[in-house]
Amino acid sequence: MAILKTPDDLGSLIRQRRKALGWDQARLAHDAGVSRQWVIEVEKGKPRAELQLVLRVMNVLGIPLMAATPVPNREADVPQVDINEIVDRHRSPRRQGSAQSHAGTLSYAEILERARQMPPPGVAAPVLSVHETPATYRRTSKKKP
Incomplete structure (x- = not known):
C-alpha cells in the first residue's frame, strides 16, 4: 500500500503499475482514452491533471482508490x-x-x-467583566416604595 501525498507520488504509482503490466504509455493512453502526452505529464507529477482522468487511468490499471481517515482517540x-x-x-x-x-x-x-x-477540570473559569454577573448570584427585584 502506498501513501500518496503529492502529484509526484501519484505519477510514480501510475508509472510503476503501468510498467508492472508491461504496458507502454501509448497502450495506457489508448485504454484510458487520454493522450500519450497526458500520460507523460501525469507520470511526471503534473499537479493540474484532471481528477476524472486520473481516476479513469487508475481504474484501467486496476489501482483501487481507498481513503482512510485517522481514528479519533476517544x-x-x-x-x-x-x-x-x-x-x-x-x-x-x-x-x-x-x-x-x-x-x-x-x-x-x-x-x-x-x-x-462548570468548566471541565483543568480549565479556568471564565473571567467576568465588570458588567457581567455569575448565574449563581441571586437576582433581586428593585421595587419602588
Whole structure:
C-alpha cells in the first residue's frame, strides 16, 4: 500500500503499475482514452491533471482508490468524569429560606445541571467583566416604595 501525498507520488504509482503490466504509455493512453502526452505529464507529477482522468487511468490499471481517515482517540476527546466526585462536590445543604428547600440537599437533577455549567477540570473559569454577573448570584427585584 502506498501513501500518496503529492502529484509526484501519484505519477510514480501510475508509472510503476503501468510498467508492472508491461504496458507502454501509448497502450495506457489508448485504454484510458487520454493522450500519450497526458500520460507523460501525469507520470511526471503534473499537479493540474484532471481528477476524472486520473481516476479513469487508475481504474484501467486496476489501482483501487481507498481513503482512510485517522481514528479519533476517544479517550483524548472526551474528558474523564467522576460522577461520584461531582455529586459529592455539589451535595450541600441549601440556604435556609429557599423556596425550593426540602430535605436540605440538592436534587440529582440540580447537581447535574450545576456540574454541566462548570468548566471541565483543568480549565479556568471564565473571567467576568465588570458588567457581567455569575448565574449563581441571586437576582433581586428593585421595587419602588
